[in-house]
Amino acid sequence: MTEFAEFMERALYDPEHGFYESGRAGRRGGHFITSPEIGPLFGAVIGWMLDRRWEELGCPDPFTVIDAGAGPGTLARTVATAEPDCTPALRWINVERSTAGRSAHTVGESTPGMPHGPITGVILANELLDNLPLRLFDSDGDEVGDRPASSETRLTPRQDQACAWLAHALSILSQGTVVVIDYMSTTEEMASRPWPEWLRTYRGHERGDDPWTAPGTQDITCEVALDQLSAVCQPTRVTDQAAWLKAHGINKLVAEGSAAWQAGAARGDLAALAGRSRAIEAEALLDPDGLGGFTVAEWEVPATN
Numbered sequence: 001m002t003e004f005a006e007f008m009e010r011a012l013y014d015p016e017h018g019f020y021e022s023g024r025a026g027r028r029g030g031h032f033i034t035s036p037e038i039g040p041l042f043g044a045v046i047g048w049m050l051d052r053r054w055e056e057l058g059c060p061d062p063f064t065v066i067d068a069g070a071g072p073g074t075l076a077r078t079v080a081t082a083e084p085d086c087t088p089a090l091r092w093i094n095v096e097r098s099t100a101g102r103s104a105h106t107v108g109e110s111t112p113g114m115p116h117g118p119i120t121g122v123i124l125a126n127e128l129l130d131n132l133p134l135r136l137f138d139s140d141g142d143e144v145g146d147r148p149a150s151s152e153t154r155l156t157p158r159q160d161q162a163c164a165w166l167a168h169a170l171s172i173l174s175q176g177t178v179v180v181i182d183y184m185s186t187t188e189e190m191a192s193r194p195w196p197e198w199l200r201t202y203r204g205h206e207r208g209d210d211p212w213t214a215p216g217t218q219d220i221t222c223e224v225a226l227d228q229l230s231a232v233c234q235p236t237r238v239t240d241q242a243a244w245l246k247a248h249g250i251n252k253l254v255a256e257g258s259a260a261w262q263a264g265a266a267r268g269d270l271a272a273l274a275g276r277s278r279a280i281e282a283e284a285l286l287d288p289d290g291l292g293g294f295t296v297a298e299w300e301v302p303a304t305n
């Protein structure tokens, strides 16, 4: 039997037919667009957060930031546009396994795998862990493979690859922070809900079929079990995206945008328009039923000496 993880690996990442290699992936669509793809505001908040971390670390140079699962590298572009104070020291590394994604990178370094380290800085993973192949078990403890499970069956996810990713990220960080942003849940909670609620597929801008149908034509994504990540290492902080963005200056950036809009509205210049769009972007990023309800888990790695 092929394990579900192996099936998911091929369906998403097969060099020829995988969803993320075939050019079909594009951007997660509709309601499920990712935060960096909403517009430049998310990158501006990340830039603000990076400056605080950089200062807390004593302004190291280089200050390394890894965007793990960078997709087309939009976050790197929007952070660069925001011109944070740490820019002169910033070494930005986009880690993206798909060739299609890497070919779109225009800012920072671009590599298919996590660097070895050690690094001082920040490792970000926005909507990466939900895309890593996982194992599935039914209530008898039997492993689910490449044959469809009935939607009535209660399944339990085991996210070994997500856990291994976190362990590796922590191991290469000599000082700094790992920030994981994703839709999260717990193993127990998922085991008690019908699996189609937490193991979802997307094709284009719509929900897709069950994960076993037409592999390579749809995204497969699973809520991330925070308890499994916590067993690797207890996070330093856990909050939701709305609270996290507010703690990192989103309201101030929106207010600045509104002021720019009011000052430049009569002229209709680009800065004024960008200012106005911040309010609309903030609404999507803070929506408690959407991106604002995502979980942000952070692991601080202090200096060892």
Ligand SMILES: C[S@@+](CC[C@H](N)C(=O)[O-])C[C@H]1O[C@@H](n2cnc3c(N)ncnc32)[C@H](O)[C@@H]1O
Binding pocket: 020, 028, 034, 035, 036, 037, 068, 069, 070, 071, 072, 095, 096, 097, 098, 101, 112, 113, 125, 126, 127, 128, 131, 132
């Ligand atoms: C849902 S996308 C998120 C992209 C981006 N972070 C964003 O928020 O828009 C997940 C990305 O992770 C990439 N990916 C999956 N597994 C990976 C791995 N082990 N290493 C690097 N990238 C990976 C996929 O190819 C895909 O581009």
